Amino acid sequence: MRDRVTPLLSEAQIHARVRELGARLTQDYAGKDLVVVGLLNGVFPFIADLVRAMELDIDVSFMQVASYGGGLESTGEVHILKDLDRSIRGRHALVVEDIVDTGLTLFKVSNLLKDREPLSLKICTLLDKPSRRKVEVPVDYVGFTIEDHFVVGYGLDMDGKLRNLPYVGVYHP
Numbered sequence: 001m002r003d004r005v006t007p008l009l010s011e012a013q014i015h016a017r018v019r020e021l022g023a024r025l026t027q028d029y030a031g032k033d034l035v036v037v038g039l040l041n042g043v044f045p046f047i048a049d050l051v052r053a054m055e056l057d058i059d060v061s062f063m064q065v066a067s068y069g070g071g072l073e074s075t076g077e078v079h080i081l082k083d084l085d086r087s088i089r090g091r092h093a094l095v096v097e098d099i100v101d102t103g104l105t106l107f108k109v110s111n112l113l114k115d116r117e118p119l120s121l122k123i124c125t126l127l128d129k130p131s132r133r134k135v136e137v138p139v140d141y142v143g144f145t146i147e148d149h150f151v152v153g154y155g156l157d158m159d160g161k162l163r164n165l166p167y168v169g170v171y172h173p
Helices: 011-028 044-053 104-114
Strands: 005-009 034-040 059-066 079-082 092-100 120-128 141-145 168-171
Touching: 011 044, 011 120, 011 141, 034 044, 034 104, 044 092, 059 104, 092 104, 104 120
Parallel strands: 034 059, 034 092, 092 120, 120 141
Antiparallel strands: 005 168, 059 079
């Protein structure tokens, strides 16, 4: 499968940008009670690097959501497979995602989390693909804006595989 991947963002580019995002988040959330909410599964390398780049005392929790079902296209239906195990009520919440594509996942997750009464709710994503939006969602922190490619690596997968690539590449079926 690796022979079907063309590099798009190098490991060095990703790590430099994650450090920049971490510094900005450190400034923006200084002195605030922050819960970082990672959306599994693809976010795991990004969130690990991001929280290490943040010089803050933070709480980290995870949700697992599904909208792809193993294919190249989102099914349009978003399912919560694992919910938070920490309260965000009266706290600042930062949702961390690997990629924002159609916006459907984040739209559903954002509405669900807003009902839990956080002081603020913001979104941070490694990759933003605005050309694919079906619903608008505010993305407050963006690592990279990319064209409409199916990408893998650095947590992003093709049917569960290629998440372990240290870079982001375009998958050619």
